[in-house]
Amino acid sequence: MPAVISCDKMMVRCSALALAAGLLAVPAAAWAQQVTADPADIRVIGHRDPEGLLPDQTDPKAVSAISADFIVKQAPTLNAFQLVNLLPGANVASSDPYGLSTSSSLTLRGLGQDQIGVLLEGSPQNDIGYYYAYPSQFADAENVKQIALAQGSVDIDSPTVGGAGGLLSLTLDDPKATRQGLVDLSLGSYDLRRVFVRVDTGTIGNTGLKAFVSYSNTRADNWRGAGYDTRQHVDAKLLREWGNGNRASLALSYNDGNTSAYPSPTLADWQAQGRGFNHDARYTAGNTNYWRLYRAPFRNLYASAPVHVTLNDRLTLDSTTYLQFGYGNSPYGTELATTGNFLGSEELAQPIALPGAVDGVATVLGNYTGDQMRTGNVSKLTLQAGIHRITAGLWFDYGTDRVAQTYTAVDADGDPTDRWGYRSKAIRTADGRLLAYENQRTVTVTKAFFLADSIALGPRLTVDAGFKGVNLLRNGRNYLPGPQTRVRKDSFAALPRAAIHYALDDRQQIFANVTTNFRTPNEFTLYDSYAGGVVSTRGTDALKNEYSVSQELGYRYIGPSLSLSATGFHYKFRNRQLATVVDVGGAQVNSTLNAGGQTSWGVDAEIDYRPAKGVSVYVSGEYLRARIDDDLPVGGDYLPTRGKRAVSSPTVQIGGGGTYDDGRLFGSIAGKYVGRQYATFMNDESIKGYATLDLSVGLHLADWIDGKRTDLRINAINVTDPHVLAGVQSVSTNARDVVGRGGTVISGSAPAYYIGSGAAVIATVSRGF
Incomplete structure (x- = not known):
C-alpha cells in the first residue's frame, strides 16, 4: 500500500x-x-490499514477486498464465501460453522452464486454445466494473499460466463524467498481436529525458482444431526521472476472431501422441528433418511499457469493456461422395486436384481455423479501508445461434463457398497445396461475475443471503452432410450462496456461505468427428463439467454486514517434465470426458472477508520430494491408477479467489526445483519432478518520464545447462536395456491431453506520454523 x-x-x-x-x-x-x-x-x-479490509482501489468500478492480515485472524477452516461476509452486498448463507459442507450459498446484490464468477490465480472455478462454485474446495486460507470482490461486474479479460453478480478473485501467497515452514494445529467444538503444514523452498540454487507446498487434514462432527466431515487438501505454487516485472508461475490446488449435505427444511418443517430436522442417526430396514446415504465425496484438481512478460517498453503479454479435473457424488436415499421400472421411455420387461430386497423393494443409494474436465487459455496484449492503453485478447475454453443419476446397493447396516457412485458398480438392468434416471454427456466450447482502450485525457481523467464477443456452444448426448439422442445449443453475445474515472484531488475519486453481461441456460435445460416412461420435462434449446445491463456511480476517499467508498448501482435484466432444485419421482433434479425481466437498484458503502496504530474499525452496508418486471408464465396461465420483490434479495444488510493488533495481543469482532428474504416470486413466503457475531482473541508469542512466529488464537463463530433460517436453498413460484391472470388456480409448492449454523469455538496454535 x-x-x-x-x-x-x-x-x-x-x-x-x-x-x-x-x-x-x-x-x-x-x-x-x-x-x-x-x-x-x-x-x-496517519495509520495504514492493518487488515486490508478497504485497500486502496483505482478501478472505475466497485471493488472490495480482504487481505492475509485479516484472514490470518479468522478461524482457519472458514471458506472464501464466509471470509467475505462482512463486505458490502455479500449475503452468505452457511449451514456449517466450519465451511466444510457444500450446503451454503453466496448472493451479491441479490444475485446468486451461479451469477458470480470465481477465479483462483486467474483460472475459473465455476462449474461448467450450471455455473456454481464450491468454496469448500478452494485453497486453504493460510495460502491466500487476498480475496477481491467486485460486486457489479467482471473484468473484460476474465475467463467467466455469467458474471452479472460480480467477480470473486482469490490470489495465492507467493513462495517465500528464504527456506521456512509453518504448522497450524487446531482443536474445536464438535470434535474438530485440523492440521496444516506448509514448506517454502526459498530460492532454489541459481535457478531463480522458488516454491511452496502445503497439506491440511480436517475432521469435524456435524454440528446438528449425525455424521461427520473430512477434508484433505494440497496447495502448491512454483514461481520464477526476472527483470522488468516478468513473472511466470504454476499453481496447483487439490481437494479430497467427504462432507455431509445438511437437509434443507420447508417453512412447515422448520416450524415443526427446528434444528431437529436432520438425517437419522440409525438405520432401519426401508429407511431412506439415514445419514450415511447423504455424504458427498468429491475430488478436484485445479491448475493455473499465469505468465506476465514485458516484450518492450510499450508492450506486455499476459497469458493464463488452466486445467481442471473433478469427480464427485451428491447422493440421497431412495427406494427401488425389482419390477415396474423404466429406462428413459422404455419399460423394462425383466425384473432387476436388488440385493436386500424385501417383497420386491429395497433401499438404495441414489447417486448424482459428475465427472468433469476443463481446460483453457486467456491471453492478452497491452500496448501503451501515447495517451492510449490498448488491450486485445482471446479466450478459449473446452469442457466436458459426464452426469449420471444411478443407483447403488445398500447393505443390511445401511452402508452403501460404493459411496462414489461409480457407474461400473451401479445397479444394472437384466440385460446389463446401466439403470439410470439421467445419463448424459455434454461438451461445452467457449470462444471469446475482447478489445479495450483506456484513454488518459489528463492527469486526473481516464475514459475506458471495451467490447467482448462471446460464443458458447454446447453439444451433448442423452444416453437414455427415448425420443432424444443429441442436443445442441449455440449462443453468441455482444458485450460492450464503458467507464470513466476522475481524481478530484490526491484523496478523492469518482467513477461511473456501464457493463453488459449474458448467461446461457445451464446444460440441464437441454435434456429430457422421464418419469414413469414418459417425458416429464421437455428439454429445449429455445430458452432465451439472460442479458443484463448494469450501471454504477461511485465515490472513494483514501485518507491517512480514514477510507470510504460508496457506490450506487442499477441493473436491468431480460430473461432473468434462477436455479432451483425439484423432486421428480424421488430424484433431485436441477431446474432453471425464467423469471422474465427484473430491475434492481441500490447503494453499497463501506468505511474503514484507523484511530491508532494496529486498530481498525470497519462498517459496511447495502440498500437494495429489486423488483420483478413481468408476470410469470406457469402452465397455460400467468402468476401476477409484476412488481413483486425478487427472491433472495434482502432490502438491508449491515456489517461491522473491528480489529486490534499491538504486536503482542490481537483480536477481532465481526457482526452482520441480513434483512428479510423472500423465497417465492409471489412473495407469499419469506424468512425473517437475522444477525450473527464472531469474535477472536490471540497472542503473538515469538518474543517470549525464540523470535520465530508463534501465535495462539481462539475464534468464536456465531457466538449468539441464533436459531434462524439463513437463506433460500430452492425457490418456488408460489407457496400458496394462487388464481392466475387467466382465472385458473395455480397450485403452490414449498421452498426450502438453509438452517443457520450453530456456535463453535476453535483454538489454533501457529508455529513458524
Whole structure:
C-alpha cells in the first residue's frame, strides 16, 4: 500500500510527492511526475490499514477486498464465501460453522452464486454445466494473499460466463524467498481436529525458482444431526521472476472431501422441528433418511499457469493456461422395486436384481455423479501508445461434463457398497445396461475475443471503452432410450462496456461505468427428463439467454486514517434465470426458472477508520430494491408477479467489526445483519432478518520464545447462536395456491431453506520454523 505522507515545510512538495507515490488512480505512464525530496523533510502520518479490509482501489468500478492480515485472524477452516461476509452486498448463507459442507450459498446484490464468477490465480472455478462454485474446495486460507470482490461486474479479460453478480478473485501467497515452514494445529467444538503444514523452498540454487507446498487434514462432527466431515487438501505454487516485472508461475490446488449435505427444511418443517430436522442417526430396514446415504465425496484438481512478460517498453503479454479435473457424488436415499421400472421411455420387461430386497423393494443409494474436465487459455496484449492503453485478447475454453443419476446397493447396516457412485458398480438392468434416471454427456466450447482502450485525457481523467464477443456452444448426448439422442445449443453475445474515472484531488475519486453481461441456460435445460416412461420435462434449446445491463456511480476517499467508498448501482435484466432444485419421482433434479425481466437498484458503502496504530474499525452496508418486471408464465396461465420483490434479495444488510493488533495481543469482532428474504416470486413466503457475531482473541508469542512466529488464537463463530433460517436453498413460484391472470388456480409448492449454523469455538496454535 502506498504510504500516506505529509510535509513539514512546503505544501507544494507534499502534494507532488503524494501524487508520485501513486495515490491517484490514473495511468501513470501518460503523466507521471518526477519529484525529489529531502527525507528529513518527510514524516509519516496517519495509520495504514492493518487488515486490508478497504485497500486502496483505482478501478472505475466497485471493488472490495480482504487481505492475509485479516484472514490470518479468522478461524482457519472458514471458506472464501464466509471470509467475505462482512463486505458490502455479500449475503452468505452457511449451514456449517466450519465451511466444510457444500450446503451454503453466496448472493451479491441479490444475485446468486451461479451469477458470480470465481477465479483462483486467474483460472475459473465455476462449474461448467450450471455455473456454481464450491468454496469448500478452494485453497486453504493460510495460502491466500487476498480475496477481491467486485460486486457489479467482471473484468473484460476474465475467463467467466455469467458474471452479472460480480467477480470473486482469490490470489495465492507467493513462495517465500528464504527456506521456512509453518504448522497450524487446531482443536474445536464438535470434535474438530485440523492440521496444516506448509514448506517454502526459498530460492532454489541459481535457478531463480522458488516454491511452496502445503497439506491440511480436517475432521469435524456435524454440528446438528449425525455424521461427520473430512477434508484433505494440497496447495502448491512454483514461481520464477526476472527483470522488468516478468513473472511466470504454476499453481496447483487439490481437494479430497467427504462432507455431509445438511437437509434443507420447508417453512412447515422448520416450524415443526427446528434444528431437529436432520438425517437419522440409525438405520432401519426401508429407511431412506439415514445419514450415511447423504455424504458427498468429491475430488478436484485445479491448475493455473499465469505468465506476465514485458516484450518492450510499450508492450506486455499476459497469458493464463488452466486445467481442471473433478469427480464427485451428491447422493440421497431412495427406494427401488425389482419390477415396474423404466429406462428413459422404455419399460423394462425383466425384473432387476436388488440385493436386500424385501417383497420386491429395497433401499438404495441414489447417486448424482459428475465427472468433469476443463481446460483453457486467456491471453492478452497491452500496448501503451501515447495517451492510449490498448488491450486485445482471446479466450478459449473446452469442457466436458459426464452426469449420471444411478443407483447403488445398500447393505443390511445401511452402508452403501460404493459411496462414489461409480457407474461400473451401479445397479444394472437384466440385460446389463446401466439403470439410470439421467445419463448424459455434454461438451461445452467457449470462444471469446475482447478489445479495450483506456484513454488518459489528463492527469486526473481516464475514459475506458471495451467490447467482448462471446460464443458458447454446447453439444451433448442423452444416453437414455427415448425420443432424444443429441442436443445442441449455440449462443453468441455482444458485450460492450464503458467507464470513466476522475481524481478530484490526491484523496478523492469518482467513477461511473456501464457493463453488459449474458448467461446461457445451464446444460440441464437441454435434456429430457422421464418419469414413469414418459417425458416429464421437455428439454429445449429455445430458452432465451439472460442479458443484463448494469450501471454504477461511485465515490472513494483514501485518507491517512480514514477510507470510504460508496457506490450506487442499477441493473436491468431480460430473461432473468434462477436455479432451483425439484423432486421428480424421488430424484433431485436441477431446474432453471425464467423469471422474465427484473430491475434492481441500490447503494453499497463501506468505511474503514484507523484511530491508532494496529486498530481498525470497519462498517459496511447495502440498500437494495429489486423488483420483478413481468408476470410469470406457469402452465397455460400467468402468476401476477409484476412488481413483486425478487427472491433472495434482502432490502438491508449491515456489517461491522473491528480489529486490534499491538504486536503482542490481537483480536477481532465481526457482526452482520441480513434483512428479510423472500423465497417465492409471489412473495407469499419469506424468512425473517437475522444477525450473527464472531469474535477472536490471540497472542503473538515469538518474543517470549525464540523470535520465530508463534501465535495462539481462539475464534468464536456465531457466538449468539441464533436459531434462524439463513437463506433460500430452492425457490418456488408460489407457496400458496394462487388464481392466475387467466382465472385458473395455480397450485403452490414449498421452498426450502438453509438452517443457520450453530456456535463453535476453535483454538489454533501457529508455529513458524
